[in-house]
Amino acid sequence: MNLSVRKIVISGILGAISILLGITRLGFIPVPTPAGHATIMHIPVILGGVLEGPVVGLITGVIFGLFSFLQPGAPFFADPLVSIFPRLFIGIVAYLVYYSTKKINTILACVLAGAFGSATNTVLVLGMATWRGYLPSEVSVSIGLLHGLPELVIAAILTVILVKGIQRIRTTEE
Amino acid sequence: MELTKNITLGVYLPGETYIHNLDPRTKIIAAAILITLLLFIKSYLAYAIFLFLIIAILVIATIPPGYAFSGLKPMLPILVLMWLFQLFLYSTPDAEVIVSWWIFSATDAGLHMGNLISMRVLFLFTVTTILTLTTSIVSLTDGLESLLNPLKKIGLPSQELVMTMIIALRFVLILAEELDKIIKAQMARGVAFDRGNFIQKTKSLFPVFLPLFINAFKRAEELIVAMEARSYTGGKGRTKMKTLHMGRVDLFAGLFILLFSALIIYVILIVPPVI
Numbered sequence: 519m520n521l522s523v524r525k526i527v528i529s530g531i532l533g534a535i536s537i538l539l540g541i542t543r544l545g546f547i548p549v550p551t552p553a554g555h556a557t558i559m560h561i562p563v564i565l566g567g568v569l570e571g572p573v574v575g576l577i578t579g580v581i582f583g584l585f586s587f588l589q590p591g592a593p594f595f596a597d598p599l600v601s602i603f604p605r606l607f608i609g610i611v612a613y614l615v616y617y618s619t620k621k622i623n624t625i626l627a628c629v630l631a632g633a634f635g636s637a638t639n640t641v642l643v644l645g646m647a648t649w650r651g652y653l654p655s656e657v658s659v660s661i662g663l664l665h666g667l668p669e670l671v672i673a674a675i676l677t678v679i680l681v682k683g684i685q686r687i688r689t690t691e692e
Numbered sequence: 693m694e695l696t697k698n699i700t701l702g703v704y705l706p707g708e709t710y711i712h713n714l715d716p717r718t719k720i721i722a723a724a725i726l727i728t729l730l731l732f733i734k735s736y737l738a739y740a741i742f743l744f745l746i747i748a749i750l751v752i753a754t755i756p757p758g759y760a761f762s763g764l765k766p767m768l769p770i771l772v773l774m775w776l777f778q779l780f781l782y783s784t785p786d787a788e789v790i791v792s793w794w795i796f797s798a799t800d801a802g803l804h805m806g807n808l809i810s811m812r813v814l815f816l817f818t819v820t821t822i823l824t825l826t827t828s829i830v831s832l833t834d835g836l837e838s839l840l841n842p843l844k845k846i847g848l849p850s851q852e853l854v855m856t857m858i859i860a861l862r863f864v865l866i867l868a869e870e871l872d873k874i875i876k877a878q879m880a881r882g883v884a885f886d887r888g889n890f891i892q893k894t895k896s897l898f899p900v901f902l903p904l905f906i907n908a909f910k911r912a913e914e915l916i917v918a919m920e921a922r923s924y925t926g927g928k929g930r931t932k933m934k935t936l937h938m939g940r941v942d943l944f945a946g947l948f949i950l951l952f953s954a955l956i957i958y959v960i961l962i963v964p965p966v967i
Contacts, residue, residue: 521852521926523919530859531912535905537864538871547894558897565905577853581860588820589763593771596816598727652774652809654781672894679898680905687906 521573529574532562533581540585547672556669559586560608561676564635567609568616568628568681575609582608594652604642611638612677625678632677633670640666703763703821704828710941711753711826716835718942722949723823729956730815734965738956739811745952746818753826760821764814771810778806804966833857838936844927851927859915867908874903 536559539545545559563582567575583602586595595601612635620627644658644666653661706712711719726745733739750760764771779802787799827835833854840850878899879885885896 521849523924524916526852526856526926527859527912527915527919528909530856531863531867531908531915533856533860534863534867535908537860538867541864542868542871544871544897544900547890547897577856581857584857588824590767590817593767593774593810593813593817596813596820597731599731650809651778651805652813654777656781657777676898676901679902683902683906684909687909 525570525574525577528570529566529577529581532566532574532578533585536560536562536578536582537585540589540591546591547668556665556672557591558669558672558676560605560636560639561632561673561680563605563608564612564632564673564677565680565684567612567635568631568677569684572610572613575613576606579605579607579609594647594650597646597650597652599650600643600646600652604639604646607642608635608638611635625682628678628681629674632674635677636670636673637666640669703824705755705759705825706828707754707826709753709826710945711749711822713941714826714945715936715938715942716827716831717839717936718938718945719823719827720832720835720839722945723819725949725953726819727816729953730812730819732960733812733956734808735959735963736807736966737963738959739815741956741959742815746815746822749822753822755822755825760818760825763821764817767817771813774813775806775810778802778809782806808966829861833861834932834934834936849926851930855926863908863911866911867904870907871900871904874900874907 536545539559539562545557547556547558559582563575563578566578580602583598583605586605587598587601590596590601612631615634616627616631619630640662644653644662647653648655648658730742733742750757779798780796782802782805783799784801787801789797789799790803791798824832836857837850837854840848840853844850875885881899883896883899885893887893888896
């Protein structure tokens with residue numbers, strides 16, 4: 519496998535945005551639920567998958583996962599199987615969804631990629647947390663609905679806006 | 693709204709102890725071994741033995757306990773909540789009921805399950821915290837690169853992967869400054885970040901995110917051109933100014949961790965799990 523300079527730089531910078539959203543707490547959107555906030559830290563990973571392909575999505579996911587493992591926001595993220603493993607798939611799923619639907623309509627493809635990428639994060643993280651015994655399944659399902667759905671909607675909207683915005687500056691520069 | 697004023701990346705506590713002076717590779721491998729062991733521990737005895745090791749490391753590395761656990765404070769409410777969930781919701785068919793109140797009933801199985809997962813999380817957290825407290829980010833990435841090097845043979849671009857991490861860490865601070873400017877500029881235009889309900893708050897993030905990502909991508913394009921102009925070719929034939937050396941201390945530490953793992957594996961196999 520060969521990594522081009524473009525892939526290295528873009529994964530690095532998207533990873534940086536993900537970390538930045540985490541440490542400034544800008545990546546946590548206050549949602550009126552007991553647990554407090556929905557996260558949008560996985561949006562850079564989705565963008566990596568959609569704009570640059572599965573490899574960038576994967577590497578950005580690794581950076582996001584490593585960060586949430588080393589500076590855990592919730593106790594169960596101290597377990598690498600919950601914090602790192604699920605994040606490997608966000609970018610890959612977003613890429614697959616985007617490339618299989620973009621022939622129909624690129625805006626729809628972005629919406630779906632954002633939604634599926636976000637759902638991958640929610641389902642796998644909570645699934646692993648349940649499987650490893652940190653959360654009972656009833657609690658996981660309710661967190662999934664209360665947090666997963668707002669995250670999914672925000673991710674879908676942000677993915678469209680950001681992908682279109684970035685594609686526009688790219689075409690004008692070329 | 694000073695979001696980016698006090699950014700701390702990693703919590704490295706400089707020192708000259710045995711633990712600090714270990715080769716980063718030794719520490720990364722040791723942490724990985726300890727984390728793997730923790731994922732399998734299911735008895736109180738094994739945790740008690742583990743506690744001795746953690747205390748010994750904290751003493752040798754002269755880390756003040758308050759400092760080591762300060763990162764835990766914001767997580768404490770959720771940890772208690774997790775413990776309560778297990779206490780009241782986890783149960784096995786032959787579990788004995790300890791306390792019963794209204795529709796809730798706590799079983800001994802739930803109590804043990806709650807204790808086990810809370811301890812697992814606490815120990816995992818302490819191991820990673822000790823690693824980041826005693827190892828600077830620079831030596832962590834150096835160690836990681838060196839450990840990934842053998843994987844080059846099967847086609848893993850280790851130098852390039854570490855390069856992405858270095859770019860990420862470097863750009864967190866650059867983008868933080870940028871974020872500060874964007875937020876101030878948008879506040880001057882009248883965006884109220886700290887007012888309104890959930891939907892209004894979410895909406896106020898869009899005028900921050902779009903410029904942040906677009907500027908980040910512009911910087912990325914510049915960096916790509918700069919790196920290509922200097923003929924960056926990744927890890928091929930690259931040498932290092934500072935090379936890592938394993939010493940006698942690393943040998944001792946390695947042997948100690950191996951003995952400790954053997955002990956823990958023995959305990960895992962001998963002592964029946966509490967749940």
